[in-house]
Amino acid sequence: MRVIEFDELVDKVKQLVIDANCYLPDDVMNAIKTAYEEEESPIGREILAQIIENNEIARRERLPICQDTGFAVFFVELGSEIYIKGGTLEQALEEGTRRGYKEGYLRKSIVDDPVINRKNTGDNTPIATHIHIVTGDKLKITFMPKGGGAENMAEVAMLSPAEGIEGVKRFVIERVKRSGGRPCPPVIVGVGIGGTFDYVAYLAKRALLRRIGEHHPDDRFAQLERDLLDEINQLGIGPMGLGGRVTALAVHVETYPCHIATMPVAVNLNCHAARHKTIVI
Amino acid sequence: MSEWHLTTPLTDDDIEKLRAGDRVYLTGIIYTARDAAHKRLVEAIEKGNPLPIELNGAVIYYAGPAPAPPGYPIGSIGPTTSYRMDKFTPQLHALGVKATIGKGERSDAVKQALKTYKAVYLVTAGGVAALLAKRVKRAEVIAYEDLGPEAIRLLEVDEFPCFVAYDMHGGDIFVQGVTQYARK
Known part of the structure; x- marks a missing residue:
């Protein structure tokens, strides 16, 4: 059994949440640069140039790329030899989300019920999770902030x-x-x-x-x-x-x-x- | 395609000269309002209650910003998708709103309201929210603070970049653009 401390996991999730919102993956950034080269429409090129500049500002100043910092969606592969001490995996993902959205100045975009009150929960929770148990002692967490x-x-x-x-x-x-x-x-x-x-x-x-x-x-x-x-x-x-x-x-x-x-x-x-x-x- | 540098509040003269595809840079006061704020504004109008903002000549920006980090007037702030506000838009134009700013295509009822009330629909690029925040010099929550990111904010903007999407003469940048570049 490999032990992972709950607080340590929360901290890593918090950092993951902030990083994902401020830094676009390289493959996406490169695809946008290629699109800029290929686009023929002048307005289209102007928009793609703005997107490239925006992503550079976000990276440099550690600002969210988009104000819509999304619904927090996690895809997790949890090694069956891992024991999380002090709480559950889902609690850690949720607490990391809560802290990441607060400390990273990310927008809180979740409402409590979908139809009637629609009152903002104030901390961007709850979250959505897809958790799979796999063999081994590794924990792989992918975070996707999904805009509306x-x-x-x-x-x-x-x-x-x-x-x-x-x-x-x-x-x-x-x-x-x-x-x-x-x-x-x-x-x-x-x-x-x-x-x-x-x-x-x-x-x-x-x-x-x-x-x-x-x-x-x-x-x-x-x-x-x-x-x-x-x-x-x-x-x-x-x-x-x-x-x-x-x-x-x-x-x-x-x-x-x-x-x-x-x-x-x-x-x-x-x-x-x-x-x-x-x-x- | 022309380029215009306009100061808010906007007038009929400002609106009449704009054509779909033109670039517009706005300077002055604009107001944010999105789904929940629209619902409240229209409820207030229907009940005859006073409104928290002056609608005559106003520009409404469909946006809910990220929180301002220390030292910034506002956090990242790009447009949200406009069609969700379509139900409320004609009523707001009837009360003097001269322009809305958002992203994406809208209903025929909105287009008709632009003709009837001399108004315009502007778009700005979605997802360039850190860049657009640089054009906001001051921000202040002025109504519905309990809505959090959906509260109505007064923004003082400087050369805020937009494109004219629908003009008051029936011009439509989406139809024009897609027609020009579609291959089938």
Whole structure:
């Protein structure tokens, strides 16, 4: 058994939360720079230049890249040989979030009930977690602050298996097209295919964490990613929807086996401020 | 495409000359209000209660900032997506609001209200919130403090950069832009 002290874990989560909100991953930053080179629209280029400058200011001054510092989503791989002394893993993630949002001057964007009171909880909790138990004595924590604007454009469809790959393409492209400028393009398109109604949404969100430039291990789905990206970048939506060549920086497809009667598909978009960070303890 | 440097409050003359795609740099006082503040403002209007801000000539920025770190007038502050405010926007234009600032496409009812009341919809880039905060010289919560980031704030801005998205003549930067760059 490896012992991790609760307070030490809270402190690491706090730092992770702040860092992820202020420093954009290098792969995303590079993709935006490439987009700037490729964009033909003058307004689109001006916006991409602002995005690059913004991310440099945020890094230099340790300010949040976007005022929408999101819903705190954690993906965790917990080694089965780890014992957290002094509290549970979820308590540590929540307390680290609370302190990170306070000490990092991050916006608190969570309301207590979704319909009636909608009163701000004041500390950006509760959080959302996807925790998997794995072998070993390591703890891998990935944090993604998920903004509301892009999240609002998400959708799940239970397609009929007979609709095939064309049905998947139609659904994904239509979803991006109808979203227009609202999710802050250029976006990253997370696509889940397979599993169940709930699991496919998880796949689409997990797809947003993949490094830009990496593809699905199965060549057929890697090709689907390339085809979708190509078609999406012919829509003309462009940076912030004001017209242009670059609507998406990447399309990531995650797949899973499914029931003989079903073909679930989910789309989850990430804005260009595609923030996430991983630590291994 | 023209470039305009305008001072708030805005007038009918300011609005009439603007065309979709123009660049506008705003200087002066603007007000933040987003989902929850809009709900309260419109409730106050419907009940005939006094409003916390002067709407005549006003510019409303759909934004809820991050907290100000020590030594900064405000934290990161970019626009939120505008369509969620569409339900309330025509009423606010009827009372004199001359411009809203946000991001993304909006309803036909909003476009119609811009024509009827001589107003304009401006956009600024989402997710460039640290950059935009540099254009804010002073910020003060002036209403609905209990809403936290959704409170109404008075912002004193200097050359705040926007694009005209919808003008009062029916121009639409989204339709124009997508039509120009779509390949299919």
